[in-house]
Amino acid sequence: MDKTLITILLPTIGAIIGFYLKATIEKRKEYSSEVTRERRELYLKFVTLMVDIWKNYKTSKNQGKNNFTEKLYDFYKKYILYASPRVIKAFGDFMQYTYHRDSQENPKEYFGMITKVMLEMRKDLGLKNKSLGTNGELLMRALITDFDNI
Template identity: 50%
Template sequence: MDTTQVITLLTITLPLFGAGIGYLIKSQVEKKKELNNELNKQRREIYQNFVNLIIDIFANTKLKRNTSEQNLKALYEFYKKYVLFASPNVIKAFSDYFQYIYDTQKKEESTFHLSLITKIMYEMRRDIGLNNKGLGENGEMLMRALITDFDKLFEKK
């Protein structure tokens, strides 16, 4: 083979080879994007269930209904569903909350308890790509509508 034949052969095969590699890369990116879209859809649904649960707990507390065992059972049910889909930050925030619940030696400190709950929601919002600017260090503003004397509760000391 002379040089012109080699150049002609390379001119034909290299673009075909490049197109094949490009197609493979594009298909992998599309698969990953499709998986992430499905994952985010699952996360939104599961996270919405958590928010509904927390608001129901607050409503029951304000209405003086004692349902703590039922609430804990619902939190365990949520845990079963979210553990496969949540980001590491959400899992860590939820684990911190459960460790607080398990520690019966701690006195009930409502400010800390509430900040653990809002931290979970804060991380969930971050996980699905929402902006948390202005919601407080741990998302304290997320619960403002449900709490009276909110500013006094989270006053900087």
């Protein structure tokens, strides 16, 4: 009778453990998918904002600065819950530079800060970044004629 009980209990216990593990893995996968989807949306908003700002950088250096800062704060409120630590750090570095931008006015450095955030976002989404430059400078190459002219 002990052998019969063991042959019934072991597969049952194994099935329960297997079901629990499968449910846990599925729940994590679902959560990860949801977070990734949210990250993509937020990162797309940031990239769109940066491309728009860069597009008008030379002609309107101080025009719309408050609107720009307001949009960055809106982005900050949302990304803080979803972004990876690397993205948060790169964005923090960019914001610190932005706060002192008037006194430091170095377009090349500013550009590098923006592309560093974008590069970290791409890493966060699992995209390859080989040959995009140290700080992802080549991500926005289509918007400029030459790095020396920025």
